[in-house]
Structure formats: structure tokens, C-alpha cells
Amino acid sequence: MRFLFMTDIHANREALDATLAVCGALGADRMVILGDLVGYGPDPVYVVERVSRLIEDGAICVMGNHDEAAVTGSAGMTPNAKLAIEWTSRQLGPAHLELLQHLPVSVEEEDRIYVHASAHEPHKWHYMSSVDAAERCLAHTASRLVFCGHTHRPACFHALPGQAARSFLPIPEKPIPISAARRAVLVVGSVGQPRDGNSAACFAVYDDSERTVIYHRVPYSADITLRKIKDAGLPEWLGLRLLVGR
Amino acid sequence: MAEIKQGDVLDGFELIEKMASGGMGSLWRARHHGVSYPLVLKLPFLDAGRDVSTIVGYEVEEMIMKRLNGPHVPRFAGSGDLAKIPFIAMEFVEGKTLADAMTVLPLTAAKVAELAILIAAALSSLNGQLVSHLDLKPENIFLTSRGAVFIDFGLARHAELPDLLAEESDVPMGTPAYISPEQVLGDRSGPTSDIFSLGCILYEMATGEKPFGEPSGKAGMERRLYHPAKPPRMINAAVPRWLQEVILKCLEVDPARRYLSAGNLLADLKHPEQVHLTDRGNRDTAPSLATRLFNRFVRKPALVSRIRAGTASMPSGPSIILAAVDTSDGAGALADEVRMEVARLLFSRQDARLACLTVLKTKLIGEDELEDRAGHSVYINRLVELKHWAEPLALPEERVSFHVIESFDVSKAILNYAANNDVGHIVMGARGSSALRRHLGSVSAQVVAEALCSVSVVRVRRIEEEAAERLQPAQTSVSSST
Numbered sequence: 001m002r003f004l005f006m007t008d009i010h011a012n013r014e015a016l017d018a019t020l021a022v023c024g025a026l027g028a029d030r031m032v033i034l035g036d037l038v039g040y041g042p043d044p045v046y047v048v049e050r051v052s053r054l055i056e057d058g059a060i061c062v063m064g065n066h067d068e069a070a071v072t073g074s075a076g077m078t079p080n081a082k083l084a085i086e087w088t089s090r091q092l093g094p095a096h097l098e099l100l101q102h103l104p105v106s107v108e109e110e111d112r113i114y115v116h117a118s119a120h121e122p123h124k125w126h127y128m129s130s131v132d133a134a135e136r137c138l139a140h141t142a143s144r145l146v147f148c149g150h151t152h153r154p155a156c157f158h159a160l161p162g163q164a165a166r167s168f169l170p171i172p173e174k175p176i177p178i179s180a181a182r183r184a185v186l187v188v189g190s191v192g193q194p195r196d197g198n199s200a201a202c203f204a205v206y207d208d209s210e211r212t213v214i215y216h217r218v219p220y221s222a223d224i225t226l227r228k229i230k231d232a233g234l235p236e237w238l239g240l241r242l243l244v245g246r
Numbered sequence: 247m248a249e250i251k252q253g254d255v256l257d258g259f260e261l262i263e264k265m266a267s268g269g270m271g272s273l274w275r276a277r278h279h280g281v282s283y284p285l286v287l288k289l290p291f292l293d294a295g296r297d298v299s300t301i302v303g304y305e306v307e308e309m310i311m312k313r314l315n316g317p318h319v320p321r322f323a324g325s326g327d328l329a330k331i332p333f334i335a336m337e338f339v340e341g342k343t344l345a346d347a348m349t350v351l352p353l354t355a356a357k358v359a360e361l362a363i364l365i366a367a368a369l370s371s372l373n374g375q376l377v378s379h380l381d382l383k384p385e386n387i388f389l390t391s392r393g394a395v396f397i398d399f400g401l402a403r404h405a406e407l408p409d410l411l412a413e414e415s416d417v418p419m420g421t422p423a424y425i426s427p428e429q430v431l432g433d434r435s436g437p438t439s440d441i442f443s444l445g446c447i448l449y450e451m452a453t454g455e456k457p458f459g460e461p462s463g464k465a466g467m468e469r470r471l472y473h474p475a476k477p478p479r480m481i482n483a484a485v486p487r488w489l490q491e492v493i494l495k496c497l498e499v500d501p502a503r504r505y506l507s508a509g510n511l512l513a514d515l516k517h518p519e520q521v522h523l524t525d526r527g528n529r530d531t532a533p534s535l536a537t538r539l540f541n542r543f544v545r546k547p548a549l550v551s552r553i554r555a556g557t558a559s560m561p562s563g564p565s566i567i568l569a570a571v572d573t574s575d576g577a578g579a580l581a582d583e584v585r586m587e588v589a590r591l592l593f594s595r596q597d598a599r600l601a602c603l604t605v606l607k608t609k610l611i612g613e614d615e616l617e618d619r620a621g622h623s624v625y626i627n628r629l630v631e632l633k634h635w636a637e638p639l640a641l642p643e644e645r646v647s648f649h650v651i652e653s654f655d656v657s658k659a660i661l662n663y664a665a666n667n668d669v670g671h672i673v674m675g676a677r678g679s680s681a682l683r684r685h686l687g688s689v690s691a692q693v694v695a696e697a698l699c700s701v702s703v704v705r706v707r708r709i710e711e712e713a714a715e716r717l718q719p720a721q722t723s724v725s726s727s728t
Contacts (some may be wrong), residue, residue, distance in 0.1 A: 158408060160298055168408035174407060177309040180329035181301055 001024075003206045005188045007034035007053070007116070010066065011041030011088065012242070016050060018220035019191050028205060032107075034149040034188060035110040035116030036062025037100065038079060040238050041192055042228035044070070044088045046095040063103035064116040064150065065125040071101045080235045081120030087234060112206075113143035117150040127151050133164045133174025134185040145178070146185040149205070153196040154189035154204070155217050158182050172198075175212035186213055193238075199245035250289060252272075258324055259287055259335050270300050270400065275338065281323050292332065301328075302410050303400035308334050309407060310399045314375055317392040318368035319399075339397060341390035344447070348384050351454035352482050355489050358451045358680035362492075363515045365447070368394035369440055370508035370668050376405040382435060382443040383421045384450075388550045397488055403434050420469050423456045427499050430467045431550060438504045441511060445496025445504075452489060453481040457497060471499055471549065472542035474497070477529040488518045491527030499541075500549055506597040507565035509668035513599060513647065516667060522644035564670020564700070566602045567591050570693070572675065573631035580675040581635055583704045587673050589639055591702075600641060603649045603663055604632050605656045655693035665698055673699045677709070 003159075009016050021032070037051050038044040055061055066081070070089050074082040089097075089112030105122045106115040117125040119141035120131065126133060128148055136159030137146055146176055156176055159165035161183060170176055177183045189202030196202075200217035256259045258278050258300060267272040271290040275289075278285060290304040292593070299397040311322045319336035347353075347361065368582040372379060379386070385589040401419050403409050411434060413421060416432045441522035449457040457475030461467050478485045478493055492514050498504040499719060514521045518598070521527070569588045571581055592598055606628055628650045636646055653659035664672055676690040689704045 156408065158410075160301060163298060166408065166410075166412065172405050174406050177305075177312075179305045179308070180327055181305065 001030065001208050002028040003147075003208070004028035004110075005033045005034060005147050005186075005204045005206065006031070006191050007188045007203075008036040008064070008152055008190035008192060009033070009041075009047050010036055010190065010192035011038045011044040011047050012201075012221065013041075013046045013050075014225045015218075016190045017199045017219050018049055019203055020050075022216065022218050024245055026036075031059040031115050032147065033059060033061040033176060035062045035103070036059075036066045036113060036149065037064070038070050038085075038092070039064075039066030040072060040084050040234075042225065042232045042234060043095060044091050045063055045093075046100055046193075048092065048099060057071045060107050061098070061110075062114050062116055063105055067100040067103060069201075071097050078236060082126075084234055084238060087232065092103060108143055110217050111144040112147060113141050113145070115145050119143070119146050119148075125150065128155065128157070128185060128187050129153070131165050131167055134167070135159070138165065138183050138207055139184050144183050145206075147188060147204075148185065149188050149190065151187055151195075152193055153187065154192035154202055154211070155185075156186040157185040157187075159184075166216060170204075170213075170215040172215055172217045175207075175210070175214045177212050179211060185212075185240065189215065192243045193228060193242060197245050199243060213230035248329075249521060254330055255325065256287070257331055259285065259324070259333070261287065268433050270303055271539060275333065278323065278335070281335075283321065283484055284340070284523050285323055285335055286320075286332045286338040288336070290332055292293075294636065296495065302332070305329070305400045306402060308332075310402045310404050311336060313404065313407075313620065314372070314377060314399075316371050316375070318371045318395055318606050320395060320397060323403070326453060339388045339389045339390060339395050341395070343385055343464075344366075344387040344389060344394075345384035347389060348451060351450045351451065352484075352679055355486050358448060358489065359515055359518065361451065362444075362448050363503045363512065364389065364394040365444060366508050366512040366515055367668065368396060370512055371442060372396060373437065373440065373508050378403045378405075378434070378437065379440050379443075381424075382447065384447060387447075407436075407578060409434055418464060418467055422462065423458065423460045425467060427468075427471045427549070428501060430471065436501050437480075438501050440504060441505050441508060442497050442498075444508075444511070445493055448493045448496065449475060449478055449662060452485050455481055462725045472540055472546040474533050474541070476497070480532065486518070487523055487527040488514075488521040490529070491521050491523050495527040499545075509565040509670065510597070511667050512600055513566060516646055517649075520647045526646075527596035529667045545632070550695050564595070565592070566599050566601060566667065566669045566671075567666050568603055568660070568667075568669040568672045569570075569636075571602055571635050573604055573628065573633060573635055579706045579709060580677065580704065583706050584673055584675045585638060587637065587702055589702050591671060591673065592639070592641070593636060593646075598645075600636070600639070600646045601649060601660050601663075601667065601669065602632050602636050602646065603651060603660065604628050605659045606650055606652045608652045608654050625652075657696075660689070660693050662694050670699050672697055672699060673704065674701070675704045675706075677713075 006207045007018060031054060033051060061124055066085060069085045074085045081217055084237050094153060106113055115122050118128055118137040120126055128134060129151050129175055154170045156168040156170050158167045188204045189196060190205060192203045198217060199222055200219045202215060202217055204213055204215050222242040225242055229239035230236055252261055259276045261274045263275040265275060268271045274287045276285040276287045290300050292301060308325045318350050320339050326333040343721045356708055362589055379402050382675040386396060406570050418425055420429050424443040424446045428436040428440035446457050458470045475497055478490045495505055567588060571584060571585060592600060629648060632648050651659045673695060674690055694701045694703060
């Protein structure tokens with residue numbers, strides 16, 4: 001089976017549509033969305049409704065910290081994120097908030113766990129940005145493979161059971177082998193706000209018979225998103241960063 | 247895991263006979279109804295208590311063999327799931343190992359060169375697939391009817407895949423007699439580690455001695471960082487200077503001073519007369535105590551920090567560029583344009599070598615005029631013209647070579663040279679003249695169609711326009727009459 005992972009869409013309609021167009025052509029068996037449908041971007045209603053339809057069609061979706069904040073408030077966020085999430089909450093109707101509120105924090109399936117940030121205290125939204133964080137994550141789940149997002153930077157951490165973990169920077173479009181003996185944390189890069197210096201949307205495909213993960217990149221018209229961000233009165237930096245992928 | 251025995255069938259692979267096996271796993275001759283070539287199955291020992299490196303070695307070999315192609319590696323036939331019964335099924339390579347060819351040493355220089363060409367060609371193919379073997383030694387190299395074939399990829403590294411062995415242990419991984427200095431320091435990313443190992447093998451073939459002995463501990467292996475090998479000619483005076491130059495260049499401690507690609511090494515091996523001799527080839531004494539002390543306390547720390555800083559990476563662009571130059575009719579503008587294109591390519595990769603080729607067109611049958619009226623050899627004239635053509639590039643001797651080839655088929659001669667010398671990019675001119683195009687213009691078309699590498703065909707707008715004009719008059723008269 002082939003599993004397709006998207007994460008951190010962040011209300012970016014252009015990035016989501018471009019990604020879904022490519023995903024459609026790949027014909028994966030199962031789609032998993034790893035949270036943060038909203039926040040930062042100018043199209044929260046569109047994205048929530050689009051994801052809602054994907055869920056109806058069988059996709060799995062877990063909750064991200066911005067999804068939670070849209071419902072419960074923005075305590076602890078950076079000023080830009082806070083401004084954006086307050087704006088987002090005003091755009092969303094009760095049905096949208098209802099959907100976000102009821103997203104599960106994590107989902108386990110066979111030897112895999114899907115979570116927004118880390119399997120270690122999922123609700124604390126720890127960033128998976130070091131080998132140590134990956135080891136803590138693996139220590140807190142029995143699943144062999146962890147798929148997550150939250151950092152907006154693609155990364156792969158892998159380890160033999162009981163051994164130290166190592167990191168590998170995925171190369172776009174090159175399959176990464178993950179042998180059956182190995183555990184791994186696969187951090188999927190962001191669809192709607194990549195921060196690894198590559199402005200193209202990122203998604204990943206795991207093939208459980210080949211035992212490989214491929215990170216794909218999809219270019220999209222970020223200048224349209226930037227204009228919408230300005231028009232909505234959101235901080236301009238939230239749009240400018242899309243152009244450079246930072 | 248249950249005991250594996252003769253007659254067992256794993257995923258369709260039937261075990262026929264157990265072969266002598268190593269410490270990491272067992273080897274079986276095998277067959278599969280869908281596979282026409284002879285097979286060997288490698289089953290790692292994964293029972294409890296085994297070193298974790300056995301699993302990692304298996305993972306590495308499986309993921310890399312799966313991705314390798316070509317005549318210089320055993321064909322990959324399949325593998326078992328690590329979650330069930332892990333195995334790697336691959337082609338059983340027929341032939342002798344290089345170790346078998348090295349029972350009586352030293353070998354003659356001609357024999358060393360012959361074997362070295364086979365191995366360098368195989369290494370070029372491997373490195374071209376972004377893989378470093380990292381455990382080259384005579385036992386891991388088979389000499390077969392299709393050239394050298396490398397086996398045992400348990401320590402290998404693929405530049406685009408996770409390195410499962412990086413930082414695996416403090417003990418350097420590899421075979422002490424052949425391991426490169428950067429591997430001794432734990433750096434597996436150097437693209438020329440294999441060239442150093444090949445240098446150790448060539449040294450051994452040419453002298454009968456291993457350049458750094460067979461040290462056991464890490465300190466002993468580190469010695470090669472500051473204590474250079476004795477010049478081969480001190481051990482065996484029959485080693486020609488060019489071969490010593492080649493061997494010692496492979497054995498440079500600083501990766502930046504080594505051959506930067508197997509293709510460049512191959513070019514030297516194939517053209518000994520064009521090997522640029524330096525102090526390396528002429529050296530006839532062991533390094534003095536002062537040099538050794540300097541190396542140990544000044545050069546080594548600098549090298550170590552450079553290697554640790556990870557400055558090494560796979561160079562991009564072709565390592566050998568072939569310029570097919572037609573100097574026969576003083577084709578000035580076109581030859582100039584070809585040279586400019588070559589200069590642009592050479593600029594993008596500072597270690598790339600240029601092979602300048604001109605084809606001396608001979609008739610199929612009969613006597614050819616190999617001397618001009620003044621009695622000068624046509625061959626020599628061409629060589630002089632070729633060197634003159636390359637002069638403005640101001641390339642150091644070791645970056646350029648010159649070849650005048652006699653052939654009645656110009657494109658075949660260019661194609662053969664490119665295929666046999668690991669050329670990564672051909673640059674040649676196309677002629678606009680309609681009269682000539684019938685004879686020569688088709689040369690570039692055929693090269694473009696059949697070359698295994700990139701080809702740049704250079705045109706000069708003015709020449710093209712003039713040629714077009716020569717074709718025009720007839721057509722113009724037709725159109726003006728209507």
C-alpha cells in the first residue's frame with residue numbers, strides 16, 4: 001500500500017490545490033493529513049471544507065496546534081501567529097470549528113503512528129528538530145514508524161531498536177529506504193508554509209511493500225497567496241516568507 | 247529463525263549448495279525458475295547476541311545492490327524481508343579474484359597497467375552511480391570476461407541515501423591495508439576513498455609490498471596520514487616512472503591532490519606517454535625524517551581538520567571532456583567557437599581533463615599520403631596543429647592530452663574514443679557548408695545520435711548564414727518569377 005502524507009497546509013489554498021493535483025496523479029491508497037489546516041494563511045474556510053471532503057473520502061486527519069488554537073485561543077503563540085489565528089477564528093463558522101475541535105491528536109495504524117508534532121507528549125507540540133527529540137519520540141510509542149509535521153522542514157530520523165538515532169536530510173524525489181528492522185520518525189515538510197529554503201509545497205509518500213519514503217515538492221503560485229494575505233490585512237511577512245520558503 | 251538447509255526454498259530461491267562463508271553470514275549457490283544466470287544467496291547471521299553491525303551491513307548491501315546496474319557489479323536478483331528471512335540473491339560471478347592474480351608478485355608494469363585499467367573502468371562506473379565501495383581489496387574484485395566486477399557492498403555508501411554506517415563505531419571500518427586516510431578518521435563521504443584503496447592495490451601489484459603494511463590498531467592505521475609510502479621504484483626498480491607517478495597520485499593523503507575521479511585515473515593508465523611526471527614519479531628516496539616530522543605535526547592536523555570539516559564532496563560535471571577538433575582546413579571561426587565552449591565547460595569543474603582529438607581520415611583501401619610534399623609526417627603536423635589549437639586554453643600539462651587517430655570513419659573514431667575513455671562530454675563543431683555537410687556535417691549528427699554521453703554541437707551563425715545563402719539563389723529566382 002502507498003500512504004500519502006500532507007501536513008501544515010496553513011490555510012494556503014494555492015499550495016493545497018497544486019499538491020492535490022499532483023497527489024491525484026500518484027494514486028495513493030490512503031491519505032493522511034498531519035494537522036495545522038489553518039493559521040497564517042488567507043483561506044481557512046476553503047481549506048477546512050476541502051479537507052472535510054477528503055476525510056469523507058477516507059483520509060485520516062490529526063489535530064495541529066493551530067487547529068487547536070483556532071478553537072480554544074492563541075495563548076503562547078508568537079505575535080504573528082496570534083494575530084493570524086484570531087483572524088482565522090473570526091472567519092470560521094461553527095461547523096468548521098466543530099471539525100477542528102474533534103480531530104484526534106494521534107492515530108495509530110498497524111506499525112505506524114500519525115501525530116502533528118511528536119509521539120512524546122503530543123499535546124505539548126514538541127518540535128522534532130533534533131536527534132534527541134526523535135529518540136524521545138520513539139521512546140514514547142510502540143509504533144515502528146512515526147509520521148509527523150509541525151517543523152515545516154522535511155527530515156528523516158532513523159534507528160535500529162535500542163540504538164542511537166541518526167538524521168538524514170531527504171533529497172526531493174529520491175526514495176529513502178527504511179528497512180523492516182529499523183524505526184523511523186519521518187517529518188513531512190509543510191504544504192502551505194515551507195521553511196527549509198525551498199518555496200515549493202512538500203508532501204511525502206510511504207510505500208510499505210517497497211519500504212521506501214519519497215519526499216515530493218510541488219511549486220505553486222505563492223504570489224497569489226501573498227496578495228490575499230495582504231488583502232486580508234494579515235501581517236505581510238506571512239506572505240513574503242512563502243516566496244522564499246523561510 | 248529455523249536452521250537453513252540444502253533444498254530449502256526462500257521466496258522461490260532454491261538453495262543448492264552451501265559455499266565457504268564469512269563471519270557475517272552464510273553463502274549458498276541457488277537457483278530460481280525465473281532467473282537464467284547462476285545465483286548466490288547471502289544470508290546474514292542475525293541470531294541473538296550478534297553484533298548490530300551485521301544487520302546494518304545487510305541493510306546497506308541490500309539497499310545499494312538494489313540500485314546498482316551495469317557489468318561491474320553482480321546482478322541483483324531479489325532480497326528477503328528483514329522482518330521474515332533476510333537474504334540477498336545475486337548473480338554468482340564466474341572468474342578469479344584479483345587476489346588469485348596476485349599470488350606471485352611483483353607483476354610487470356604492463357600487467358599492472360592492464361589490470362588497473364579494468365579496475366579503474368569498473369570504479370568509474372560505480373562512482374558514476376554515486377556509490378563508493380569503501381572496502382576495495384583484491385578479494386573483493388573479480389576478473390571476468392566482462393571486466394572487473396566488485397562484490398561485497400556491506401560497507402558501501404550511496405551519496406543520495408542515508409549512510410547507515412556513519413559514526414557507527416570509533417574503530418575505522420574497512421580493511422587496514424587498503425583503507426583511505428579519511429576513512430581512518432571516520433569520514434565515509436570522501437568521493438575518492440576508493441581511489442586511495444586502488445592505489446594501495448596497484449602499489450602491491452607493482453612492488454609485492456603493501457604500502458602501509460597491515461596495521462591492526464587505529465594508531466597504526468593513522469600512520470598513513472603522515473608517513474607516506476616508500477616510492478615503488480625503491481622496492482622494484484623496474485617500475486616505470488609514469489606508473490610510480492600514477493600510484494603515488496592515488497595515494498596522496500590529501501584527497502584534493504589525488505585523482506579526483508576514476509575516469510581521470512583511467513585516462514592516465516591508458517596513455518602512459520602523456521602522464522605528467524612530477525616529483526612523485528621522480529622520487530627515489532624515502533621521505534626524510536624532517537619531512538615526516540613536518541607531515542606529522544604540521545600537515546596532518548591541518549588535513550584532519552579539513553577532512554573533519556567535510557569539505558569533500560562529489561564534484562559535479564564531466565571529469566573528462568573530449569574536444570573533437572577538425573584542423574584539416576584551418577576552420578578558424580568554428581575551431582575558435584569549439585574552444586570557447588570547451589573553456590566554459592572546463593571552468594565549471596576545475597579538475598576536469600580535456601582530451602583533444604583529431605581524426606586523420608584514411609582511405610579504406612590503398613596507400614595513403616602519410617607525408618606531405620616537404621616530407622613531414624601528416625600525423626605530426628596534425629598533432630602540432632592540435633596543440634596549437636589548445637594553447638589559448640592555457641591548461642597545465644596534467645589537464646590535457648592530445649590524440650591523432652587514423653580512421654576512415656570519423657564519427658566512429660570519435661564515438662569509440664569517447665566510449666573507451668570514459669568521456670563525459672563531447673564538444674564538436676558542425677559545418678554550415680552544404681558541400682561539406684554531406685561528408686562532414688553528418689559526423690556531428692551521427693555522434694549526437696550514438697554517443698553515450700552529452701554532446702555539444704557548436705555552430706557559428708555567420709558560417710550557417712553563408713551556407714544558407716549559397717543554397718538560396720536558385721530558390722530566389724523561382725520565387726521572383728512568380
